[in-house]
Amino acid sequence: QVQLVQSGAEVKKPGASVKVSCKTSAYTFTDYYIHWVRQAPGQGLEWMGWINPDSGGTKYAQKFQGRVTMTRDTSISTTYMELSRLTPDDTAVYFCARDTNTWSYDYWGQGTLVTVSS
Amino acid sequence: DIQMTQSPSSLSASVGDRVTITCQASQDISNYLNWYQQKPGKAPKLLIYDASNLETGVPSRFSGSGSGTDFTFTISSLQPEDIATYYCQQYDNLRLTFGGGTKVEIK
Numbered sequence: 001q002v003q004l005v006q007s008g009a010e011v012k013k014p015g016a017s018v019k020v021s022c023k024t025s026a027y028t029f030t031d032y033y034i035h036w037v038r039q040a041p042g043q044g045l046e047w048m049g050w051i052n053p054d055s056g057g058t059k060y061a062q063k064f065q066g067r068v069t070m071t072r073d074t075s076i077s078t079t080y081m082e083l084s085r086l087t088p089d090d091t092a093v094y095f096c097a098r099d100t101n102t103w104s105y106d107y108w109g110q111g112t113l114v115t116v117s118s
Numbered sequence: 119d120i121q122m123t124q125s126p127s128s129l130s131a132s133v134g135d136r137v138t139i140t141c142q143a144s145q146d147i148s149n150y151l152n153w154y155q156q157k158p159g160k161a162p163k164l165l166i167y168d169a170s171n172l173e174t175g176v177p178s179r180f181s182g183s184g185s186g187t188d189f190t191f192t193i194s195s196l197q198p199e200d201i202a203t204y205y206c207q208q209y210d211n212l213r214l215t216f217g218g219g220t221k222v223e224i225k
Contacts, residue, residue, distance in 0.1 A: 035214070044219040045154075045162065045205055059212050062119055095161055102168070103209035104152045108161030 002026045004034075004096050004109035011115045017084040020112045022096035029077035030054040033099035036070065036081045038092040039111075046092075050099065051079055086116045120144050120210055124217030130225045137193040139220045141206035146186050152207045153182055153191045155200075156219075162205060166191065198224060 007021040022034060036048040049060035051070040058070050064083070072079045083090060094112045097105035121144040131137050141151065149169035154162035164173045166182035169189060179194045193200055201224055206217040 037216075044203075045156075045207075045216040047207075047214040047216060050214075061213065097161070100164075100167075103150065103214065104164050104167045104207070105154075105162070106164060111161065 002098070002107045004098060004107055006094075006096060006109040006112045009113040009115070011117065012086050014087055014116055014118055016086050016116075017082060018086060018114050019080055019082040020094050020096075020114070021078055021080050022109050023076065023078045024098070025077060027098075029072075029074060032101060034070075034072075034079045035097045035099055035105065036068075037095045037097055037105075039095070040089075040092040043092075048081070048094075053079060083114075086114075088116050090114065091116050119213055120147060120208055120215050122206055122208055122215050122217040124206055124220055126220060127218060128221040128223065130223045131196050132225045133196055133198060135196045137196050137200075137222060139191040139204055139206075141184075141189045141191070141217045143187045143189075143208055145210075147208045147210045149185045150209045151182070151184065151189050152209075153180075154205045154207060155202045156205065157202045165204075193222075196222070196224070 003025045005023045030053045033050045035050040038046050051058045053072045069082045096109040098107040100106045123142045151169045153166040156162040165176050170182045181192045183190050203219045203221045205219050
């Protein structure tokens, strides 16, 4: 069955960067966009951007432009989300999600908690 | 980015009640609107896509309607397992935005 498996929890200091991975399986990696969505503790969902695993093309939310980078490694069916210049406001669970090709999500990763604290 | 205003932010209803949640877009998004259910500690689950289409396997008590800027999500008869937070999500011009969420509780 389709699976998206994310890397483990991270603790970072303000000003640092974090890179979260999302390894996919049981489908053709290059056929579906991957999006990244985050959720701060007790808060709502926030879309960060997407990557086209085939071309490597990306689109980011304006809020994260210049601070987020999404990449992929087709050889291991994995996408990455790197967020730089972290502040405590970036403390959140970060999800990857597979796009159905109609801008909705059918499969999600389990989430990765990133904690930013001095 | 397009802003999505979802209301109410929370509601309490009895089992069997009809529950309605609204989502308003800051500009015309046609029918590019999805609805998700999220239970605590879990990833969201797609319920409705393209404003009014029921995702496969989702109970028929869930429905959606609307187009342009105003959208409605309805649970026709609230069940105990529907306790969750619901989110609308728009997609337009290759960017996406979520509404703020509605937490549904049992009275």
